[in-house]
Amino acid sequence: MLPLPIGEGYDYRVPEGLDLAEGDFVIVPLGRRQMLGVVWALGGSGDIAEARLKDVVGRLDAPPMSTVLRRFVSWVAAYTLAAPGQVLRMAMSVPAALEPAKPVVAYRLAEGFDIEGLRPSAARRRVLTLLRDLPPLPAGDIAREAGVSSGVVKGLAEAGALATVLLPPSLRPPVPDPALPGPDLSDDQRSAAEALSGGIGGGYSATLLDGVTGSGKTEVYFEAIAAALRDNRQVLVLLPEIALTPHWLERFEARFGCRPLEWHSELTQAQRRDGWRAVSEGKAGVVVGARSALFLPFPDLGLIVVDEEHEPAFKQEEGVTYNARDMAVVRAHLGEIPIVLVSATPSLETVANVEAGRYAKVTLPDRFAGAALPMIQAIDMRAHRPAPGRWLSPPLVEAMRGTLEAGEQAVLFLNRRGYAPLTLCGSCGHRLGCPNCTAWLVEHRLAGRLQCHQCGYTARLPSECPSCQSTDGFKAVGPGVERIAEEVLHTFPEARFAVVASDTLAGPAAVGELLRSVREREVDILIGTQLVAKGHHFPLLTLVGVIDADLGLMGGDLRAAERTYQILHQVAGRAGRAEHPGRVLLQTYDPDHKVLKALVEGDRDRFLEAEADDRRRAGMPPYGRLAGLIVSGADQRLVEAVALRLGRTAPREEGVRVLGPAPAPFSILRGRHRCRLLLKTAKAIAIQPVLRRWLAQVEVPASVRVQVDVDPYSFL
Template sequence: MAHASLDKRDPTRKPGKTTRPRVRVLLPLPFPGPFDYAVPDSLADADLRPGAIVSVPLGRRTETGVVWDNDSVLPPEFAPPPMPAVADGRLKPVAALLDLPPLPAGLRRFVDWVAAYTLSSPGMVLAMALRTTATIPTAPVLGWTVADPPPPDLRETPTRRKVLEVVSAHGPLTAAEIARRAGVGVGVVRGLADAGALRPAPMAAPPAFARPDPDHNPPVLTGQQADAAHSLRELATQGGFSVTLLEGVTGSGKTEIYMEAIAACLARGRQALVLLPEIALSSQWTGRFARRFGAEPALWHSDLGPRLRRITWRAVADGAAPVVVGARSALFLPFPDLGLIIVDEEHETAFKQEDGVTYHARDMAVVRARVAGAPVVLVSATPSLETLANVGAGRYRHLVLTARHGGATMPEVRTIDMRAHPPERGLFLSPVLTEAITAATGRGEQAMLFLNRRGYAPLTLCRTCGHRMQCPNCTAWLVEHRARQILTCHHCGYQEPVPPACPQCNAEASLTPIGPGVERITEEARATFPDLRIQVMASDTLPGPAATADAVARIARREIDLVIGTQIVAKGWHFPHLTLVGVVDADLGLGGGDLRAAERTVQLLHQVAGRAGRAEAPGQVLLQSYTPDHPVMLALVSGDFEAFMRQEAEQRRPGFWPPFGRLAALIVSADTPDAADATARALGHAAPHGEGLQVLGPAPAPLAVLRGRHRRRLLLRTRRDVAVQPLLRHWLSLVKPERGARIDVDIDPVSFL
């Protein structure tokens, strides 16, 4: 591949005619490809090879971009159409080469691949890798060094000579550090600087992150755990691309086992990436990591401030961040030597990005590992059906842990038939569950109540006229948050105060909450158990990782008797004194037309159940259900996850539903319903036809209005061996959206809202 800075020829010119040196620059903007820029004389000797981060003019502003490769590595059917060539006279010059590490070749290939697979513009994928705030060059920290030559009229004293000796031997140093080492006041240092005997000089920045020690505190593993750790260590030591599913019951030591793969990766001097589905998990995870390796990893998530984001991005690019733990966006960091990827809780839907570039971080982690030539480990107690299908086809290795670590036993799971044991009128906890909580806390143990619904009540209606409080921007009910006295939409963020009267009929004090949210369950628990110390764990009450870490620490110190939470409590926490888990509404996730509803419910409730009995005391899980004979409830009670997933697979296989077929969604959104309908109809008329494929729709989306835009959906379903991207690219080329309308593509959709 020729370096772009050496590409002297324009393919539009006739042979024999020289042209201005040019480079292709990809900008983090929604353009279909890179733009050509001229290399000015001032940068003729600069290293403008692919990957260099540059500043270029675009219209009347200046943008940061990346010198891009000349040759595509994508198969022709996936590659986007080439950008038209630009004549020499119209080329604008590159403005500057920025003092930043270049984007590695593997990351550039990954950007191109993700853009082609998701049918996104490569610039928008690059935006996730470039992160403008992260790539702003950081000004160097200045210290003091000895001026050469020294000022001829310098008046020397013993204290000044001591300062000059320290700076000569150890500079550049800060004024405070010079004064400390010389045993003088800072005023002496400042006096030498004012006299011209010291001059400012950039200091070597201290390492941003301590280097983890792979031999610091290795765990004692036996049996299945030791065998699995040995297998993963070998994979990380040998290197090369591979995919391994590490499946183990909750509490089986999966984290300790895959940390041994990280240790082997570190021993080879390579970098490791760990993806977690929730930022809140990072606090407890980093504590376990620090105990194992004697240092904390680098963190990468949306809550990082701009300064720490710049430091972390640069440390990753320089190889100074050996281990990064982060959310899905960490996949796009500029690792120069990525040797291992871990995807913890690989089944989690939180790994799917729904806005902007829609991608699934688990699947893209496999691609990133293939590009890097590194092993990837997918970790779960309840693997996704897609991952299990790849195991069954022989594409993924499989390691299974059937027992909890350290002798702990799996909890007993029972259903509470709410038809036979209903709660009192106006309440939501069955007497069977409240008695179990009283018994567990009476023994000095901890209990947990789980309800995957934020707020106080999911619906508020008027008792007089039946009016329901609805979001003005979305097809969704407003959720009451009683602690803040507001009604809010969990889709667009709209808020309004709880009105004193019905806005429809003006009846006062007639608005009534319908159904429970976690706030309402907390209110009931405080009334039922007035002596218990209660901790609520939900995204509304724990605004960030620090608050989550504090709550987890209080639970671990046994300062809490009863934990009440949403799905944040299901994710990987280790509470050794928690023995009882009660699921308030086990049927909650089974409604609607989502083909993955049963699978998701089993995975979520199995995770929640796994918080119970993780130490010596046995655990108990009680599921409040109005359908105790549902296959999901029977699977949870029996613990036979494998049989349940086999049944799920057999239901999906005949209709070529994932993972036995491919899905791609087209979501039309527009300012008006007419524009949405017209664009959706045009897509329907132009829909592809053929053996092994079917187009469903157009139809109104379940959220027919979202953030003020009217939405319609079409769904393309094909056999597994059909490449959907070329089909979609041709299909979209046939339709021009109505004014104000937009067509979004979601390859392998997870949500159908």
């Protein structure tokens, strides 16, 4: 099997003297080039005459791909209707890790060298003094420890004061110590930890760890991790977003004495190479990562934890479309190991699996150390209107004033980046849109630009209207977090505030610095998007204000109500997590909506029951099956023609319904025209065979792409 978007593997001949086994990484010829691949099966397909077979070039000195991982690749490909080679590419994402690692160049003091004859500078003396008591170190480590530039180290080596030493290329990452004592657990936490730990080594099981925000779920599943480490098994922890990692990593290090191996898009190529190799050789005891970590080559995986399992970020929308939470359950089942799904607001899919008996459930009903859940109130914006051009209601402003006077902290939450979501001409009303997408340009006033949040296109605010050439100026319509920050600055000029959004925080280091500044009371008010809702613990944060609680309820998204409840519940959970009681104010124009009522009344289960009844009656997931077909291409007429052919050949079977074709909500995205069809079936129908039969009837031109999205989360 080659990491290419092809449907089947290729047959090759094994030359004499080369012993191969299934899972071996090999080099094979393909046309005029050579490629890396995996021995998927021995014996060949028998479809190719032996005279036409080409020889395998050689085998790589790397641990073979395990049977479980190969079965997992095949399973994901079959479920998502992706080519197996596309999925294999995710499991071979670091080709450099398959090559022999180069030794590390390090330096030590040269024996017999006349240092005084060198007449070293102060910087050189610091390097020489440092190396008297240390083993050989790479140049970068020496420069950092001695507080000098790398040029100083290089100069000493060229002068002969330092001798070169070649160190082994792969240093074992720090090993987490499960024997270190953890924090004192409450009775509920201890019972939950024992239930999760008891599943280690006992085969496949899936358990929902359901606990209110602040109940200590992380410390509970840390005990399961400790049990897996004591059993000499590897552990994978999936987190939905990189922004969650700084605080989580600190807690892990405090519990186990070192950090786990990290896996996410912010790593350098060298870090990815070393990490992949450490995982494949069994040297990485615990890996924490984003969804792609699911395809790492664990030789002895013993536990998977999916934290915040309800998060939409676990769904990959590009390339192979899959939900990492669901595929993690498959990975655990194939490997016959336990998996723990963790959430304060579990997805309806997971709740349905618990009710059906497929998943077990462990509950933490109370916050840790007696902290009380925050009081949640709805502010009816019809009765408490802000002043013109303002977005904070009088009750919220008054609550913020009281919070600041008490020396406590507040969060203002609005899930909308930038200054304003829409900019239009004050004379003719022309709206500034993206030239590549059917989307409005969002003003980012702090950066001085307009930006499309779909394709990334940026532009300066024009001096005149492109429609009427008016120079009267443009108007910002609606608020983003930057506009709320402007209002906070005007209303509370003495308050120290920070804006928290994906475009204002560049990576985990920036997130970590922000968390530190909040904990050390250098910030009074956090103004942010959903990043502020992500599992952070701020002891003095007692007030949460939600600027537009109705925002997520707009549009026809299947999960709009569920997602809105989840994110508002999560952001509300930031308030009052220590001894100071918390308060949450939700600004809304529809306080009687079932989501708002459930939040105010603290009745999550009743909301889930009502949402489940609505989905059940409509035959929607998790009580029915969906698959989206997105037809896209640069030629609008060709795209529409393919979509119409798909519509005309749509399956007409009992329990199967096809909606569309219709222009996608974003009918142009990144310069490509888009149409959508939606296949809806009964729960008992296997949707993949229906899709395969349907797609086989339509010939698709090379310039048009038909993307299949089984179990869609996005309908844009």
